[in-house]
Amino acid sequence: MGRGDTRRERSRRVRVNATATVPEDRDSVEWVERARGGDLAAFETLYRAHAGRVLAVCLRMADDPETAEEWAQDAWVRAWERLESFRGDSAFTTWLHRLTVNLALDRRRSDGRWRKRFESVGDLEPVAARRPVTDGSPGDRMDLERALRTLPAGARTVFVLYDVEGYKHQEIAERLGVAEGTVKAQLHRARKLLREALNR
Amino acid sequence: MTHPNADQLAAFAEGILGDEARAGVAGHLEGCPECREEVRWIRELRARASELPGEAVPAPDQWSRIEARIRASARPPSGEVVSIEAARRRRARPEWFRPLALAAAAVVLVALSSAITLTLARSGADPSAPGVPVAVDSPADRGDVTFAYAAEALEGAYGPAIRELEEALLRDRDRLAPETVEILEENLRIIDQAIRDATEALAADPANPRATRTLNGMYETKVQVLQQAASLARGA
Numbered sequence: 008m009g010r011g012d013t014r015r016e017r018s019r020r021v022r023v024n025a026t027a028t029v030p031e032d033r034d035s036v037e038w039v040e041r042a043r044g045g046d047l048a049a050f051e052t053l054y055r056a057h058a059g060r061v062l063a064v065c066l067r068m069a070d071d072p073e074t075a076e077e078w079a080q081d082a083w084v085r086a087w088e089r090l091e092s093f094r095g096d097s098a099f100t101t102w103l104h105r106l107t108v109n110l111a112l113d114r115r116r117s118d119g120r121w122r123k124r125f126e127s128v129g130d131l132e133p134v135a136a137r138r139p140v141t142d143g144s145p146g147d148r149m150d151l152e153r154a155l156r157t158l159p160a161g162a163r164t165v166f167v168l169y170d171v172e173g174y175k176h177q178e179i180a181e182r183l184g185v186a187e188g189t190v191k192a193q194l195h196r197a198r199k200l201l202r203e204a205l206n207r
Numbered sequence: 208m209t210h211p212n213a214d215q216l217a218a219f220a221e222g223i224l225g226d227e228a229r230a231g232v233a234g235h236l237e238g239c240p241e242c243r244e245e246v247r248w249i250r251e252l253r254a255r256a257s258e259l260p261g262e263a264v265p266a267p268d269q270w271s272r273i274e275a276r277i278r279a280s281a282r283p284p285s286g287e288v289v290s291i292e293a294a295r296r297r298r299a300r301p302e303w304f305r306p307l308a309l310a311a312a313a314v315v316l317v318a319l320s321s322a323i324t325l326t327l328a329r330s331g332a333d334p335s336a337p338g339v340p341v342a343v344d345s346p347a348d349r350g351d352v353t354f355a356y357a358a359e360a361l362e363g364a365y366g367p368a369i370r371e372l373e374e375a376l377l378r379d380r381d382r383l384a385p386e387t388v389e390i391l392e393e394n395l396r397i398i399d400q401a402i403r404d405a406t407e408a409l410a411a412d413p414a415n416p417r418a419t420r421t422l423n424g425m426y427e428t429k430v431q432v433l434q435q436a437a438s439l440a441r442g443a
Contacts, residue, residue: 045285047277054270059262066263076266083273088282088381113392117377151255170256184396195213202248 166197220249372433379440
């Protein structure tokens with residue numbers, strides 16, 4: 008039952024950047040400990056291993072690539088500041104992933120207060136597609152990335168968290184501060200809009 | 208024919224529907240091409256979503272920007288590798304700061320709780336109204352708030368101050384202890400929800416004096432919470 012590996016679980020199998028030394032998860036423990044002790048070089052190693060993943064999450068949750076890059080930077084700075092609170096009871100990648108998602112949601116909430124006081128979860132204007140997330144990769148994956156960018160922010164957030172990142176309805180509801188029913192409604196809406204976008 | 212609702216179809220497509228309900232939906236699908244197509248689409252979409260690239264390519268200079276911020280931050284890197292304990296001692300804030308920050312945050316939370324008594328009241332005859340209005344008895348309750356104040360007018364009155372405080376807090380929030388930030392964010396989440404509720408109530412009944420007072424009170428409370436947090440951060 009279910010989808011097998013969630014994306015969070017699959018994130019452990021990180022693609023290797025040919026020019027960097029990338030630790031397996033078990034070796035990450037040592038790098039994390041050294042980084043907690045203030046070793047910035049060790050932290051940079053963690054960065055090289057996981058920066059692509061952090062940025063991918065931000066790109067799907069932000070309205071544009073520039074904002075996504077800002078959020079990704081903020082996530083890394085926050086990770087450095089909060090390393091002390093990482094207890095090692097989950098994989099570092101899981102902790103980092105949650106921190107990134109929480110930061111993205113914080114930023115969206117803060118920005119949202121500036122623009123629209125009384126919006127419900129997801130009636131912001133759809134944003135036109137900007138430059139693509141990846142280079143190449145034609146076909147289905149590119150279409151879906153582009154289609155995602157056309158969704159209103161709230162529907163996109165819920166879809167990304169549920170169908171892409173593997174969070175449960177209740178977790179999403181808690182993080183967004185809305186009812187579980189609202190999450191399901193936004194998910195339904197997102198799937199419907201994506202069908203229209205992809206079948207054009 | 209009675210179709211399963213959207214939630215049930217989605218749960219079925221995702222494989223998380225309970226046994227009994229699943230059998231019912233499966234039986235329905237045998238005779239319903241429309242629902243079968245819906246299930247097929249959800250499964251296809253989720254399959255495509257799971258194949259989205261898990262990584263993107265950061266700009267080459269992203270690390271140097273992060274490094275610069277870390278070096279300028281409240282926890283700059285050590286010059287050499289140090290033992291964990293030594294780093295913790297160096298990183299620890301002065302003894303007096305943490306208890307003070309937590310106490311201040313606790314004061315904010317207590318002030319919020321004692322100042323606000325939440326009572327839910329039914330809005331009127333219409334049970335299909337989108338939300339229930341929240342009636343609040345608050346120190347911010349003033350007899351001279353006119354009923355003619357629309358939600359937009361209140362937003363116009365409080366909005367600029369709130370945005371300025373939020374901006375300051377975003378800049379300085381890393382100077383607050385994480386526990387304080389969590390309490391603060393929870394408070395703001397509660398207040399924002401109350402603002403939304405009161406706004407819905409006003410939308411449904413613009414002449415509702417209690418909703419107007421509520422909204423006014425919530426804005427004032429929000430300003431107070433942000434002011435306290437901002438002064439905490441400045442003092443950090």
